[in-house]
Amino acid sequence: MKKLINDVSNVLTESLDGFVAAHGDIVMLGEEHKFVRRKVLKPGKVALLSGGGSGHEPLHAGFVGHGMLDAACPGQVFTSPTPDQMIAAADAVDTGAGLLFIVKNYEGDVMNFDMAREMSGRDIETVITDDDVAVENSLYTTGRRGVAGTMVVEKVVGAAAERGADLKSLKALGDKVNRATRSMGVALTSCTVPAAGKPTFAIGENEMEMGVGIHGEPGRRRVALRTANEIAEEMVAAIAGDLNARGDALLFVNGFGATPAMELYLMYNAAKAQLAKHGINPARALVGNYVTSLDMAGCSITVTMLDEEIAQVWDAPVHTAALRWGL
Amino acid sequence: MKKLINDVSNVLTESLDGFVAAHGDIVMLGEEHKFVRRKVLKPGKVALLSGGGSGHEPLHAGFVGHGMLDAACPGQVFTSPTPDQMIAAADAVDTGAGLLFIVKNYEGDVMNFDMAREMSGRDIETVITDDDVAVENSLYTTGRRGVAGTMVVEKVVGAAAERGADLKSLKALGDKVNRATRSMGVALTSCTVPAAGKPTFAIGENEMEMGVGIHGEPGRRRVALRTANEIAEEMVAAIAGDLNARGDALLFVNGFGATPAMELYLMYNAAKAQLAKHGINPARALVGNYVTSLDMAGCSITVTMLDEEIAQVWDAPVHTAALRWGL
Numbered sequence: 001m002k003k004l005i006n007d008v009s010n011v012l013t014e015s016l017d018g019f020v021a022a023h024g025d026i027v028m029l030g031e032e033h034k035f036v037r038r039k040v041l042k043p044g045k046v047a048l049l050s051g052g053g054s055g056h057e058p059l060h061a062g063f064v065g066h067g068m069l070d071a072a073c074p075g076q077v078f079t080s081p082t083p084d085q086m087i088a089a090a091d092a093v094d095t096g097a098g099l100l101f102i103v104k105n106y107e108g109d110v111m112n113f114d115m116a117r118e119m120s121g122r123d124i125e126t127v128i129t130d131d132d133v134a135v136e137n138s139l140y141t142t143g144r145r146g147v148a149g150t151m152v153v154e155k156v157v158g159a160a161a162e163r164g165a166d167l168k169s170l171k172a173l174g175d176k177v178n179r180a181t182r183s184m185g186v187a188l189t190s191c192t193v194p195a196a197g198k199p200t201f202a203i204g205e206n207e208m209e210m211g212v213g214i215h216g217e218p219g220r221r222r223v224a225l226r227t228a229n230e231i232a233e234e235m236v237a238a239i240a241g242d243l244n245a246r247g248d249a250l251l252f253v254n255g256f257g258a259t260p261a262m263e264l265y266l267m268y269n270a271a272k273a274q275l276a277k278h279g280i281n282p283a284r285a286l287v288g289n290y291v292t293s294l295d296m297a298g299c300s301i302t303v304t305m306l307d308e309e310i311a312q313v314w315d316a317p318v319h320t321a322a323l324r325w326g327l
Numbered sequence: 328m329k330k331l332i333n334d335v336s337n338v339l340t341e342s343l344d345g346f347v348a349a350h351g352d353i354v355m356l357g358e359e360h361k362f363v364r365r366k367v368l369k370p371g372k373v374a375l376l377s378g379g380g381s382g383h384e385p386l387h388a389g390f391v392g393h394g395m396l397d398a399a400c401p402g403q404v405f406t407s408p409t410p411d412q413m414i415a416a417a418d419a420v421d422t423g424a425g426l427l428f429i430v431k432n433y434e435g436d437v438m439n440f441d442m443a444r445e446m447s448g449r450d451i452e453t454v455i456t457d458d459d460v461a462v463e464n465s466l467y468t469t470g471r472r473g474v475a476g477t478m479v480v481e482k483v484v485g486a487a488a489e490r491g492a493d494l495k496s497l498k499a500l501g502d503k504v505n506r507a508t509r510s511m512g513v514a515l516t517s518c519t520v521p522a523a524g525k526p527t528f529a530i531g532e533n534e535m536e537m538g539v540g541i542h543g544e545p546g547r548r549r550v551a552l553r554t555a556n557e558i559a560e561e562m563v564a565a566i567a568g569d570l571n572a573r574g575d576a577l578l579f580v581n582g583f584g585a586t587p588a589m590e591l592y593l594m595y596n597a598a599k600a601q602l603a604k605h606g607i608n609p610a611r612a613l614v615g616n617y618v619t620s621l622d623m624a625g626c627s628i629t630v631t632m633l634d635e636e637i638a639q640v641w642d643a644p645v646h647t648a649a650l651r652w653g654l
Contacts, residue, residue, distance in 0.1 A: 002515040002532070002624060004590040006554045006597070014555075015589045018596030022578075022612035057588035188329040205329070227333045228341075251349075258585035260621050261384035262342045263331040269345030270333070285349035289616070294587050297329060297622065325651050 001197045003295075008194045012054050012076055019061060023321040026065045035089035036061040037071040046161045046170055047071070047093040050102040050154060051086065052109050053078040055193070056214060059151055059291045062322030068158035069102075069320075077193050077294070078215045080108030086116035090124070098123035098167040102154055102174065104146030105130040125167050127174030129153050131183045131302065133242045134211025134219045147214050148254040148291040148302045149181035152314075155323065159316035177310060182239040185219070185300035186231055187212035189258065191293045210234065214256070214293045214300075228263075232270035235301045236278065245305045246279035250286065250314060252302040257292035259299055264288065271301050280305075284314055290322065328524045330622075335521045339381050339403055346388060350648040353392045362416035363388040364398040373488045373497055374398070374420040377429040377481060378413065379436050380405040382520070383541060386478055386618045389649030395485035396429075396647075404520050404621070405542045407435030413443035417451070425450035425494040429481055429501065431473030432457040452494055454501030456480050458510045458629065460569045461538025461546045474541050475581040475618040475629045476508035479641075482650065486643035504637060509566040512546070512627035513558055514539035514583065518620045537561065541583070541620045541627075555590075559597035562628045563605065572632045573606035577613065577641060579629040584619035586626055591615065598628050607632075611641055617649065 005011050013033050020029045020036065028039050035051070050060040051073030060072035071089040075081035090099050103113045105128050117124045130141075131149030138145055157174045165173070187209040190199035200216035203209060208226070211219025253268045255261075268287050275282060283306060291300070304310065317326030332338050340360050347356045347363065355366050362378070377387040378400030387399035398416040402408035417426050430440045432455050444451045457468075458476030465472055484501045492500070514536040517526035527543035530536060535553070538546025580595045582588075595614050602609060610633060618627070631637065644653030 002535075002552060004513075004515070004555045004558065004586060004594050004626060006556050006593075011589065011593065014596050015593040018592035018594070018599070018614070021599055021609075022592065022595050022614050055587070055589065057592070062588070186331075188331070208329070225329060228331045229333050231331065257587045258622060258624070259331060260382070260584045260619060261389070261616070262338065262382065262621070265345035265349065265384070266333075266338065266342040267331050267345070268349050269341050272345070272348055282348075287345070287349050289588070292587060294589070295585060295624065297585070299331060319652075325646075326654070327652075 001192050003194060005194060011194045012074060016074065026319065026321060030088055030092055034085040035071045035073045036064050037089065037092050038064055041070065041093055041095055043095040044097055045095065046097045046167050047095065047099045048102060048158055048161055049086065049089055049093065049099055051081045052104050053080060055294045056292050058322030063151065063154050063320045065320035066327060067162050067316060067318035068154050077195065080112050083112050083116040083119060086113060087120045090120050090122055094122055100157065100167060100170050100174065101126040102150065103128050104150050105143055106140045107142065123167065125171040127153060127171060127178060129178050131178060131181045133182045133238050134184050138213060139217040145213050147183045147185065148252060148300050149178065149183050151290050152181055152250065152252065152302065152304050153177045155318060156310055156313045159313035177304065180305040180310065181302060182242050183300050183302040184235045184238050185212045185298060186210055186235065187216065187256065187296055187298035189297040191216050191296035212298065214291060216293060216296060228266055228270045232267060232274045236271055236274035239301060239303050240278035240280060243303065243305060247281065248283035248306045249280050250284040250304040250306060251275065251282035252286040254291050254300045254302060255289040256296040256298045257289055258295045258297040264299055267299055328519050330521060332521060338521050339401060343401065353646065353648060357415055357419055361412040362398045362400045363391050364416065364419050365391055368397065368420055368422055370422045371424055372422065373424045373494050374422065374426045375429060375485055375488055376413065376416055376420065376426055378408045379431050380407060382621045383619050385649030390478065390481050390647045392647035393654060394489045394643060394645035395481050404522065407439050410439050410443040410446060413440060414447045417447050417449055421449055427484065427494060427497050427501065428453040429477065430455050431477050432470055433467045434469065450494065452498040454480060454498060454505060456505050458505060458508045460509045460565050461511050465540060466544040472540050474510045474512065475579060475627050476505065476510050478617050479508055479577065479579065479629065479631050480504045482645060483637055483640045486640035504631065507632040507637065508629060509569050510627050510629040511562045511565050512539045512625060513537055513562065514623055514625035516585065516624040518543050518623035539625065541618060543620060543623060555593055555597045559594060559601045563598055563601035566628060566630050567605035567607060570630065570632060574608065575610035575633045576607050577611040577631040577633060578602065578609035579613040581618050581627045581629060582616040583623040583625045584616055585622045585624040591626055594626055
């Protein structure tokens with residue numbers, strides 16, 4: 001295992017220390033590294049809280065700040081954070097207007113966020129994201145997995161919260177964005193969890209995993225390496241077939257951590273051409289490493305259908321470590 | 328070779344097509360993919376032009392836009408762009424106030440930009456960056472290599488140009504920032520050039536290349552893998568020893584393309600602690616993949632000493648594909 005680390009047991013805390021040191025104008029750390037929170041809260045605003053296993057950076061801590069999340073709870077690598085982390089975060093960022101939890105659909109996350117909601121006694125709604133069209137049930141889920149579309153939900157709901165929307169409307173908007181969003185991924189290599197010290201899965205020099213999950217979970221099938229156009233064709237067909245919609249969309253090509261920008265933009269080009277066949281026009285674009293799987297090579301394609309409401313909040317100002325515009 | 332591509336001969340053009348499709352609000356493409364230029368020029372502003380071999384994305388095209396570059400000329404992967412590319416770009420973006428070329432110190436780049444300057448007949452100054460402290464002369468250079476510090480020069484000079492500084496002042500500022508900047512890199516794996524189809528260099532499972540160049544060129548020496556703290560200690564000592572300065576600085580931890588954000592932030596934490604020993608305080612921070620080497624794992628550390636002038640233009644608004652704040 002080749003990683004820039006000191007000790008496998010301190011990877012998360014040392015990385016979080018670096019993160020808040022680098023972005024101290026935007027975020028601060030909760031005690032015992034339980035959560036990353038927005039430095040300055042906005043009283044009367046519904047607080048947005050997310051979290052999940054680490055290893056997907058910048059998700060979620062990189063999206064804490066104006067126009068997105070108020071707090072993020074990082075679990076150990078690919079491990080759900082605990083309810084006491086979420087309760088501590090909720091206590092720190094609730095200014096009285098209630099809280100919205102944004103949770104990726106994995107059993108551990110859903111269970112722990114639900115326990116935190118019950119135990120905290122606060123006014124909390126939950127949006128569960130399940131945008132991955134690759135598989136119906138999987139290693140860690142009942143139903144579909146929540147993947148890169150989660151970041152789109154966080155951006156859209158975050159902007160609406162900043163504008164003063166109430167908890168009920170935000171819950172409805174979050175569910176609506178999730179329903180308008182589909183993703184699918186492909187892996188060329190495995191990731192390596194630091195504590196495991198070896199690749200999560202074996203994959204041949206000429207193979208790729210179509211429909212891979214963001215923890216390196218199996219996808220639809222193992223196939224021979226194909227061209228970017230062929231990969232985009234299959235992924236976009238799965239996404240567009242499931243969306244069953246035409247019109248303007250956000251096209252988000254997400255790197256898993258070890259794929260160069262050059263390839264991600266080439267995939268954007270390929271995906272855009274495929275979307276045209278399905279009557280979908282990428283009126284908004286996002287390309288980069290936003291929802292990663294440690295050092296996995298590969299990418300995912302996410303499409304969110306845009307109506308006027310979603311497009312407007314997507315464009316609204318955001319100021320976080322990993323996403324910043326208009327401010 | 329595992330890459331998301333169609334045909335090795337079209338990687339650059341297809342990637343550029345995707346880039347301008349995704350960022351059509353900021354950039355447009357010159358004919359025959361010769362350059363990427365700012366969509367809207369600012370008449371009377373000195374035009375900033377950079378370029379170099381591709382494979383370092385987002386450098387340079389990702390830094391075209393308000394507050395940074397006016398145009399970038401992409402060569403083939405790790406290959407200098409040609410003078411006719413630079414002349415075409417200069418013709419497209421010169422609004423009469425002259426042009427500043429920002430060139431990384433590699434023999435091919437320096438020679439081609441110099442030929443373009445002579446042939447174009449326009450009013451042109453050149454800033455050559457050579458921030459890499461690892462080696463004095465190297466595979467492709469006489470003198471030090473220009474690496475991640477180039478991006479700092481582009482940001483600082485770009486902001487000053489936006490504010491109306493004239494060509495002579497910009498040349499002086501660029502040289503000053505370059506003198507205030509030092510970098511050093513480490514590679515854990517090789518990169519693979521698409522057209523070559525195999526890794527640029529061989530490296531053992533327990534080895535790393537200290538002082539590696541951004542094309543995978545040899546650095547100071549091949550050593551056994553060490554901890555992040557030990558790596559940061561050696562790199563910061565080399566940088567700080569060469570800078571021979573104390574006070575506020577920008578600390579920029581740059582990923583080479585295949586290293587996860589989690590590790591980059593951990594390295595930021597380690598580098599910050601080392602800088603304190605040398606009396607350098609990271610008053611500004613930047614962490615991410617900005618000056619990459621295709622799919623190489625590893626990172627570089629860049630330190631730019633800040634005075635009031637440099638800090639102010641660093642903080643100034645920027646709106647490019649890869650760097651955006653304040654707008």
